[in-house]
Amino acid sequence: MSEFKIVGKPIPRHDAWSKVTGDLKYADDFSLPGMLFAKVLRSKYPAAKIISINIHKAEQLKGVQAILTAKDVLHNETVTKFGQSTEVGKGFEGLYRVLADKEVRFMGEAVALVAADTEEIAEEALDLIVVEYEPLPGVFDPVEAMKPGAYLVGENGTNIIGEFGCGQGDIEKGFAKAEVIIKDTYKVPFVDHAYLETEGGIAWIDDYGVINIRVGSQVIEHFRDVADVLGLPHNKVRYIGTMMGGGFGGKEDITVETYLALLTWKTKKPVRLVYTREESILSHSKRHPFIMKYKVGAKKDGKLVALDAELVADAGAYPYLSPWVTLYATVNAAGPYCIPNVRVKSCCVLTNNTFTSANRGFGAPQPNFAYESIMDELSHKLNVDSLEIRRINCLTTGKALSTTGQVFKTHVALPEVAEKAWAALGEPVECKEENRKIGRGLAIGLMSYGRMTFLHDSSRSYVRLESDGSVLIRSGIPDLGGGQVSLLCQIVAEELGIPMSRIKIYYSDTALTPLAGTTTATRQTYMSGNATLKAAREIRKRVINKAAEMLNVNPEKLDIINEKILVNYDQSKYLPLVKVIKACNTAGIELFCEAQFNAPFTITPDLLNIRGMTFPDFTFGAQAVEVAVDTETGQIEVLKLVTCYDVGKAINPLSVEGQMEGGSIYGMGYALIEEVIMEKGITMTPSFAEYIIPTAVDVPDVKAILVESGGGLGPYGAKGIGEPSCSIIAPAILNAIYDAVGVRIKSLPASPEKIIRALKKDYFEK
Amino acid sequence: MKKIEIEFTINGKKRRLSVKPNDLLINIIRNDLFLTGSKYGCGIGECGACTVLLNGEPVLSCLTLAATVDGKEITTIEGLAIGDELHPMQKAFLKNGAVQCGFCTPGMILTATALLKENPNSTEDEIRDYMRGNLCRCTGYIQIVKAIKSCENNLETS
Numbered sequence: 036m037s038e039f040k041i042v043g044k045p046i047p048r049h050d051a052w053s054k055v056t057g058d059l060k061y062a063d064d065f066s067l068p069g070m071l072f073a074k075v076l077r078s079k080y081p082a083a084k085i086i087s088i089n090i091h092k093a094e095q096l097k098g099v100q101a102i103l104t105a106k107d108v109l110h111n112e113t114v115t116k117f118g119q120s121t122e123v124g125k126g127f128e129g130l131y132r133v134l135a136d137k138e139v140r141f142m143g144e145a146v147a148l149v150a151a152d153t154e155e156i157a158e159e160a161l162d163l164i165v166v167e168y169e170p171l172p173g174v175f176d177p178v179e180a181m182k183p184g185a186y187l188v189g190e191n192g193t194n195i196i197g198e199f200g201c202g203q204g205d206i207e208k209g210f211a212k213a214e215v216i217i218k219d220t221y222k223v224p225f226v227d228h229a230y231l232e233t234e235g236g237i238a239w240i241d242d243y244g245v246i247n248i249r250v251g252s253q254v255i256e257h258f259r260d261v262a263d264v265l266g267l268p269h270n271k272v273r274y275i276g277t278m279m280g281g282g283f284g285g286k287e288d289i290t291v292e293t294y295l296a297l298l299t300w301k302t303k304k305p306v307r308l309v310y311t312r313e314e315s316i317l318s319h320s321k322r323h324p325f326i327m328k329y330k331v332g333a334k335k336d337g338k339l340v341a342l343d344a345e346l347v348a349d350a351g352a353y354p355y356l357s358p359w360v361t362l363y364a365t366v367n368a369a370g371p372y373c374i375p376n377v378r379v380k381s382c383c384v385l386t387n388n389t390f391t392s393a394n395r396g397f398g399a400p401q402p403n404f405a406y407e408s409i410m411d412e413l414s415h416k417l418n419v420d421s422l423e424i425r426r427i428n429c430l431t432t433g434k435a436l437s438t439t440g441q442v443f444k445t446h447v448a449l450p451e452v453a454e455k456a457w458a459a460l461g462e463p464v465e466c467k468e469e470n471r472k473i474g475r476g477l478a479i480g481l482m483s484y485g486r487m488t489f490l491h492d493s494s495r496s497y498v499r500l501e502s503d504g505s506v507l508i509r510s511g512i513p514d515l516g517g518g519q520v521s522l523l524c525q526i527v528a529e530e531l532g533i534p535m536s537r538i539k540i541y542y543s544d545t546a547l548t549p550l551a552g553t554t555t556a557t558r559q560t561y562m563s564g565n566a567t568l569k570a571a572r573e574i575r576k577r578v579i580n581k582a583a584e585m586l587n588v589n590p591e592k593l594d595i596i597n598e599k600i601l602v603n604y605d606q607s608k609y610l611p612l613v614k615v616i617k618a619c620n621t622a623g624i625e626l627f628c629e630a631q632f633n634a635p636f637t638i639t640p641d642l643l644n645i646r647g648m649t650f651p652d653f654t655f656g657a658q659a660v661e662v663a664v665d666t667e668t669g670q671i672e673v674l675k676l677v678t679c680y681d682v683g684k685a686i687n688p689l690s691v692e693g694q695m696e697g698g699s700i701y702g703m704g705y706a707l708i709e710e711v712i713m714e715k716g717i718t719m720t721p722s723f724a725e726y727i728i729p730t731a732v733d734v735p736d737v738k739a740i741l742v743e744s745g746g747g748l749g750p751y752g753a754k755g756i757g758e759p760s761c762s763i764i765a766p767a768i769l770n771a772i773y774d775a776v777g778v779r780i781k782s783l784p785a786s787p788e789k790i791i792r793a794l795k796k797d798y799f800e801k
Numbered sequence: 802m803k804k805i806e807i808e809f810t811i812n813g814k815k816r817r818l819s820v821k822p823n824d825l826l827i828n829i830i831r832n833d834l835f836l837t838g839s840k841y842g843c844g845i846g847e848c849g850a851c852t853v854l855l856n857g858e859p860v861l862s863c864l865t866l867a868a869t870v871d872g873k874e875i876t877t878i879e880g881l882a883i884g885d886e887l888h889p890m891q892k893a894f895l896k897n898g899a900v901q902c903g904f905c906t907p908g909m910i911l912t913a914t915a916l917l918k919e920n921p922n923s924t925e926d927e928i929r930d931y932m933r934g935n936l937c938r939c940t941g942y943i944q945i946v947k948a949i950k951s952c953e954n955n956l957e958t959s
Contacts, residue, residue, distance in 0.1 A: 047895040054903030055891040055910060057838020057878030064837035229938055231842045231850050231904040280840070280904030281938050312843040516902025516939050689898035693940055697901065700941030723847035723936070731929040731942040 040596060042529045042751055045689035049521035049535060050278060050514065062235040062251040062277045063309045070237065071100050073298050073308035074157040076147040076164050077318065078139035081352075081716025082173030082186075082387040085137055085166060088147060093163035098156035101301045102164070103148040105136035108297060109266040115355055117287065118256035118553040121491040123639050126197060129354025130189070133264055133293050139168070140188055140352035141389050142716055143317030150298040150306050173387035175716050177349040178326065180384045188352060188385035195382050196350055197358035199365040201438045201645040202378040209341030209376025213332025217412050221329065221405040222782035225349075225711035226322035227720075228394055229728050232280020234319060235309030238295035245546075246272045246296050251279040253287045253513050254553045258545045260289060261296045272296065276543025282515030283701070284393030285319050287555050288355050313721045320392030321711055323348045323360055323383070327405040337419040339428045342437070344368045346381035346402065351390035357383040360391070362487070362642070363398030366649055369437040370406040371449055371481040372428045377437045387716045393555060395701060399482040399762040404783065407478040407766030411773065421477040421770070422457050426450040429479065430655075441648050446746025448655050448681030453479045455740050456657040456679040463661065464674050470667045473674075474775025478767035479657040483650035484557040484755025485748070488637040494562035495549035498527055498570040499627035500578070502620060504598055504613045506531060508540040511551035512563045517757050518690040519559045523567045525686055526750055530571035531578075532595025532612065549629055557755030560686065561651070562632055564750040570630035577624050582615045652748045654759040656680035658699065660735075662771040666794060669787030671707060671772060672735075676764070679740035683747025683754035691756055695739040698760025704729045706765035707784050807871040811836070812880025820867040827851045827862035830877060838878035838907045842936070849935030852908035853877050859915045861934075878907035881914070890914050890952050897948035901939035909935050913949045921954055 053059040090102045105111045114128040135146045147164055151157035174186040180194040188194055210216060236250030248261070255274040262272040279286060291308045298306040310318070325348050332341040346364055350357035361383040368379040414424040429449040435442045457477050466473050486492040497509040506527055514520040524538045541548055551563040575595065582600040583590035592603050599609040619626055634651050661675040678695045685691040708727050712719040720726040747754030765783060773779050778793040792799050804819040811834065820829060830836050830853065842850030844863050851862040854876040881888040890910050893899070900906050909932070916923060916931040923931070928949050929942070937945060 045898070047898070048900065050903070051895050051900045054900045054906050055878075055887065055894050056882055057836075057907045059903060060837065061840075061904065063841065064831075066832075231840070231848060231902070231936060231938055233841075279902060281902045283938070309841075312845070516904075518901070689944075693898050693901055693944055696941040696943040697939045698941075700943075701938070722845055723843045724845060728936060728938065729941075730934075730936060731932040731946065734929070734942045734946075737941065737943050 040529060041525055041535065042686050043688065046535065046687060048518045048690060049524045059278055061232055061280055062249065065237055065249055066307065067237065067239055067305040070305035070307050071150040071152065071302060072154040072157050073148060073150045073294060073306050074161050075145045075294060076149065076161045078135060078142055078144040078146055080139055080168055080170050081142040082171040083139050083168040084171060085135060085139065086169055087167045089165040090147065093149065093160040096156060096160050096163060098152040099149065099160045100152065100304065101150045101298055102160065103297055103301060105134040108133050108264060110264050111136060113260065113263050116260055117356065118254045119490045123489060126642055127358050129196065131260065141387055142718060143389060144352065148294050148298055150302055173716055175386050175388055177347050177384040177386055180386050188387055194385040196354050196385055197361050197383045198643065199362050199381045199645065200379060200643040201365055203437060203440060204376030206341055206343055206376050206378040210332045212340050214335045215416060216330065216332045217409055217416065218330045219409055219412065219781060221327045221408055223325050223401050223404055224783055225324050225713060226394060226705055226709050227316055227711050227726055228283040228285035229726065230281025230283055230285060233310040233312055233315040234286065234290035236291050236295055237305060237307040238299040239305035240299055240303060244271065246299060247275060248273065248292050248295055249275040249277060250292050251277050251286055252292065253282045253515055253555055255511060255513055255543055255545050256550060256553065257289050257292060261293050264293050265296060265300060273546040276513045279515040282554065283395040284397065284555065286515065287393040287553065288320055290319060312723060316721045316726060317718055320355060321351065321389050322394030323357065323391040323401065325364065325401040327402060329405050329409050331409050331413060333413055333417065335417060337413065337417050337424045337427055339372055339374045341376040342369050342374045344379045348383040349388060349391060350383040350385050351388045352385065353390045355390050355392035357391060360393065360398040364402050366438050366645065367399050367482065368402045370403065371430045371479055371655060372437060373430055373434055374437040379438055388713050389718065396482065396758050396762040397556065399758065400702065400705065400765060403480045403762050404765045407480065408769060408781065411770040412779065422453055425453050425479050439645050439647060439649055445652050445748065446681065446744040448742050448744050449479065452655055452679045452681055452742055453477065453657040455742065456659040456677045459677040459738055459740060460659050460661055460675055466663060470665055472664050472666060472775040473661065474664065474771045474773065475659065475661050476767045476770030476774055477657065477659045478763045478770060480763040481653045481655050482759040482762050483653050485561050485634050485651035486556045486558055488635050488648050488651060489639040491636045492552060492558065492562060492634040493631055494551045494566040495629060495631045496523065496551060496563055496566040496570050497549050497627065497629040498567065498574055500531065500574055500616060502616055504533065504616060505537045506533060508538060508567065509548040510540065510542055510563055510567065511545065511548040512559055513543045513554040515554050517694060518687065519554055522560055522564060522686055526564060526567050527571045530568065530575050533598055557758040560753050560755055561749040562634065564753065566630050566632035568750045569632055570628040573628040573630060574626055577626065578615050578619065581619050581622065581624060582610050585610060585615065585618060652754065654680060654754045654756060656759055656763055658763045658767040660767045660771045662768060662775055664772055664775040664790065666776060669790035669794065671785065671790065673703060673768060674735055676735045676737045677740065678737065678760065679742065680756060680759060681742040681744050681754065682756050683749060684743050684745055684751040685741050686751065686753055688741065691741060692739045694756045695760045696737050699737055699764050700729050700734055702761040702764030703768065705783060706768040710784055805868045807868060809870045809873050809875060811875040812877060822868055824867040825863060826865040826867045826870060829867040830862060836877050836879050840904055840907060849908045849912065850905055852911050852935065854911055854915060857915065857918065859912045878911060881910065888914065893948040893952040897944045897951060899940060899944040899948035905935060905937040909937065909945055917952060923953065925950060
């Protein structure tokens with residue numbers, strides 16, 4: 036094949052047109068005649084017994100069509116699944132409770148559902164439902180929750196719902212060899228995804244009795260879970276996934292779908308449900324707070340000899356994806372470093388806080404903050420500079436991950452990305468103000484792309500070449516805004532030599548599109564990209580072979596460019612693509628293909644001693660920042676931010692840069708301002724007035740450097756970038772703060788208050 | 802509740818509606834006129850996703866009472882392109898990759914057109930400052946600021 040025609044070009048995304056015109060219909064932009072409006076009654080307490088629920092008055096309200104409580108749900112308790120069709124054992128499946136029954140476990144938990152003629156009536160009905168609670172003490176700190184005799188959140192006799200471990204060498208002997216040892220504890224808070232589009236959707240029953248749910252979801256495979264709740268065959272529930280107004284992991288668990296299905300099934304009318312912002316923040320999952328105890332030992336020259344890490348994650352009130360996130364964190368805990376002696380132990384613990392689950396990074400950002408902070412402490416203690424200490428310890432191609440021993444057979448762009456990021460900071464900003472101190476920080480990291488290999492992940496895609504030379508793609512791929520759908524169009528356009536405008540893609544529909552798996556785990560470029568590439572190449576082969584026969588030349592001499600089949604790239608010697616398609620059709624050659632791509636399969640590891648391959652591959656990156664710290668106010672301004680990743684191959688550089696920039700700012704919010712504050716299980720930051728995310732004025736000069744090693748497992752050597760892009764920035768910023776003012780902040784976010792308290796320690800401790 | 806008769810122009814078309822005194826403009830635009838390009842993001846004026854132009858000025862339709870638009874002129878995102886010809890700001894957002902999930906995009910584009918009308922030669926800092934009321938969770942604002950900057954002197958002053 037000749038050089039790329041569309042792949043690698045910074046082109047506008049396929050979906051961008053209908054987004055700039057406002058024509059795209061998101062989940063909340065769609066209505067049906069006669070539809071009802073749903074509302075959810077939510078718990079006012081983080082832990083309480085439900086003594087009684089009285090719906091009598093609410094039922095009498097004119098315009099109320101249905102009120103449902105737990106007793107109306109056929110299978111109110113099932114298990115959480117996440118699109119996997121493989122049995123992975125009990126350790127990963129938690130209780131999925133649709134509506135609270137005898138007790139509530141967190142504030143905002145759903146207790147009852149209402150469907151009414153108008154939104155106002157539905158809201159009024161909520162006020163008329165009388166729930167009698169008996170508050171319970173609850174437990175809100177995961178460390179407290181682990182202690183014997185602690186308040187039990189669930190029914191299993193312990194609050195610990197997952198324990199993991201891995202490592203290598205001999206930790207005692209390792210530390211005995213160390214010439215310097217550093218111990219520290221790092222903490223990270225609850226974080227909200229804060230997508231601009233809240234959760235929402237509409238459901239109706241079609242002519243054949245199938246429940247159709249049009250919803251913004253990262254996991255359309257939840258149709259099975261919804262069917263299980265209603266006791267219906269799986270093929271009687273259909274998800275029609277919409278383009279999402281952001282997901283970031285928050286639309287990975289079921290949100291509105293089960294409620295919609297129950298209400299439409301009960302009323303036999305279309306039902307719409309859209310969360311308010313407050314409801315969204317109260318009720319959907321959060322990023323896991325972790326308490327991370329780290330100890331590292333090194334030689335005087337900076338060479339690492341031992342690492343010991345203990346991680347405790349707050350799972351909140353229900354398991355959801357906590358065991359998986361904790362496993363990710365466990366595998367990531369030693370970072371991209373070669374350390375001969377490692378021990379990692381971790382667990383996730385139920386509390387009566389809002390439940391935690393997937394959030395962009397999925398267990399990578401938390402340990403990254405810990406290990407890159409302690410590496411920085413080590414660099415200062417030993418007086419080895421930031422880049423050098425990483426250079427002498429980092430993984431390289433062919434080396435193995437120090438936690439699990441997984442060998443990197445693909446390209447590892449370390450220390451290259453670190454060197455590039457650090458150098459790109461350029462000359463330091465000059466600052467003459469006495470209260471304004473400038474500092475620089477560096478951090479490196481890794482994160483997997485593709486799901487855990489013991490899930491036996493696969494994706495399918497269908498491509499059809501029409502008789503007029505246009506193309507139809509069908510893929511179950513959900514698009515959360517990252518450009519997942521457009522990417523598939525670009526691959527097909529490349530392979531079949533047609534412009535993007537000639538492609539129509541149908542996506543994210545469990546009835547009509549082949550299931551492509553979840554838009555999670557930074558897996559779609561890799562998985563659905565490869566499935567689509569496989570299908571497109573099959574069709575390409577058939578077309579080229581036919582053309583070769585027609586031209587009487589060797590197929591290897593042919594290429595499809597601009598809807599022409601060229602011989603040796605000679606513009607004067609070609610067949611129009613349409614002519615070859617006609618010939619194929621006449622000869623009965625199939626110009627459609629549904630292909631499946633399988634990730635590598637492994638068996639479920641021993642969770643307390645995870646060894647070998649657990650992920651298909653990893654993405655490596657580095658971030659470097661320059662900050663200014665105001666020593667009077669504690670205000671931090673990020674002045675420069677460099678983000679450098681080996682993306683393998685940037686299929687659409689504009690999208691990849693967008694991920695790297697957006698991911699950096701997502702992570703900058705984590706570092707400096709974002710925290711869902713929970714006081715004894717009560718969310719104190721339930722709106723955008725309290726939960727603050729970065730605005731245009733907070734954003735520094737960002738430089739994205741794309742390294743394209745071609746060493747990834749995705750199409751054309753691409754790696755995944757969506758989640759890795761946000762996972763490294765926090766320690767880079769906090770290391771820069773240390774460099775500026777000598778203050779080490781060990782809990783996120785690094786708020787001005789924390790900076791001032793640390794800077795004026797003497798004053799505050801008087 | 803007693804309804805109020807109002808008349809206004811939206812995207813060049815005259816409309817007459819009866820609204821309740823507490824009806825919010827966003828609900829009228831989305832639910833009664835089916836112009837769903839204006840988005841609900843927070844309902845309290847913190848995110849800017851519901852921005853529309855009222856007599857050319859950006860306003861938050863989630864905080865504006867419908868009754869107050871009587872006699873005024875509204876532009877929503879659907880009214881920006883002329884036929885199939887996109888507005889230069891829409892083109893700039895496309896070209897610069899300023900659109901990811903797209904949920905903030907209508908509000909961003911409308912606010913940006915108002916900015917460049919007020920100040921066609923805005924500096925990057927002025928752009929950032931003017932856009933601070935429009936939240937975006939995907940892009941980190943980099944490509945959005947680039948798109949707006951690229952549009953300078955490119956907008957008709959009409």
